[in-house]
Amino acid sequence: MFVLRQCLTLGTKSSVRNFAAATNLVNVKINEDTGVVIMELNKPPVNSLNYELLEAMHRTLVKLENERCSGMILTSSSPNTFSAGLDLLEMYKPTVDKARKFWGMLQNTWIKLYSAPYPTVAAINGHSPAGGCLLAMSCEYRIMVPKKKIGLNETQLGIVAPQWFQDCMKNIIGSRQAEKALIAGTLFSSEEAAKIGLIDELATDKEDLMKKAHDFMDEQLGLPPLARSTVKIGFRKDTLNRLINSREVDTKYFIDFIFQPKVQESLEMYLQALKKK
Numbered sequence: 001m002f003v004l005r006q007c008l009t010l011g012t013k014s015s016v017r018n019f020a021a022a023t024n025l026v027n028v029k030i031n032e033d034t035g036v037v038i039m040e041l042n043k044p045p046v047n048s049l050n051y052e053l054l055e056a057m058h059r060t061l062v063k064l065e066n067e068r069c070s071g072m073i074l075t076s077s078s079p080n081t082f083s084a085g086l087d088l089l090e091m092y093k094p095t096v097d098k099a100r101k102f103w104g105m106l107q108n109t110w111i112k113l114y115s116a117p118y119p120t121v122a123a124i125n126g127h128s129p130a131g132g133c134l135l136a137m138s139c140e141y142r143i144m145v146p147k148k149k150i151g152l153n154e155t156q157l158g159i160v161a162p163q164w165f166q167d168c169m170k171n172i173i174g175s176r177q178a179e180k181a182l183i184a185g186t187l188f189s190s191e192e193a194a195k196i197g198l199i200d201e202l203a204t205d206k207e208d209l210m211k212k213a214h215d216f217m218d219e220q221l222g223l224p225p226l227a228r229s230t231v232k233i234g235f236r237k238d239t240l241n242r243l244i245n246s247r248e249v250d251t252k253y254f255i256d257f258i259f260q261p262k263v264q265e266s267l268e269m270y271l272q273a274l275k276k277k
């Protein structure tokens with residue numbers, strides 16, 4: 001039976017209340033029989049990743065790991081969008097302190113998600129540009145509904161996908177395809193993404209998406225967990241360590257980059273274009 005709990009507890013009823021009071025940006029459903037968790041991003045309208053949403057995700061991921069959850073399906077409550085990527089307002093005219101705090105939380109969240117010992121599936125129920133694509137790529141398996149867009153489109157915004165975003169893509173679709181996609185800032189349709197292996201499976205609709213995500217999870221739960229997670233971390237450790245060993249440098253790149261007047265101009269124009277749509 002599924003029990004809906006908000007950000008998160010595998011513990012007592014009173015701690016459910018505490019977490020629910022803290023935020024409703026992430027809904028968490030736990031299958032109490034299997035220990036599989038559905039983490040649903042819930043920041044309407046498009047799940048743009050601001051500090052608060054990232055913090056809620058990070059807190060949930062820490063809890064999942066501590067409580068030894070058996071698997072996690074990442075999806076969103078939005079009808080049209082998995083995640084619109086980083087919240088552009090976090091990068092548009094922030095203070096240095098705010099930008100630093102934001103970037104640190106993005107790094108924390110990515111490290112936890114990418115290194116999660118339990119199986120992770122992205123059930124991509126809508127558009128998934130840039131940081132949204134990063135979240136999906138950080139899971140082990142990706143399933144997507146038809147006729148939506150996914151990719152690292154940063155170049156098209158006049159910004160640059162950080163090295164670790166690029167590494168994630170390279171690890172999935174290979175260096176040549178990733179280089180082409182990153183230079184052009186390509187947003188792939190779901191169908192194109194399936195062809196190049198950026199996603200693993202297409203679903204017909206949200207119901208089919210969740211069914212396929214559970215099917216994948218059932219397969220994974222049949223494997224010895226320690227062997228499974230050891231192989232996973234073996235594959236991911238170089239990518240993880242590259243960021244872990246250079247977090248400060250990465251943050252400095254980010255800060256120096258976004259504070260350039262040209263970058264601020266691009267962000268302003270892009271934000272205006274989004275509003276005018």
Ligand SMILES: CC/C=C\C/C=C\C/C=C\C/C=C/C(=O)SCCNC(=O)CCNC(=O)[C@H](O)C(C)(C)COP(=O)(O)OP(=O)(O)OC[C@H]1O[C@@H](n2cnc3c(N)ncnc32)[C@H](O)[C@@H]1OP(=O)(O)O
Nearest residue numbers: 048084085086087088127130131159160253254257274275
């Ligand atoms: C050497 C280099 C070192 C370091 C690198 C430095 C810098 C680079 C750093 C980081 C990389 C950046 C990663 C990112 O993730 S940037 C974000 C990129 N995201 C996008 O391009 C997506 C933009 N959004 C869309 O295309 C559409 O919104 C979407 C297709 C997702 C959904 O379309 P829909 O028609 O359903 O909704 P909209 O009407 O467009 O949007 C509703 C509402 O939401 C606002 N919105 C949308 N996206 C964002 C966002 N990412 N951040 C903030 N706000 C967003 C949009 O303006 C609308 O607002 P309103 O008009 O007020 O309702």
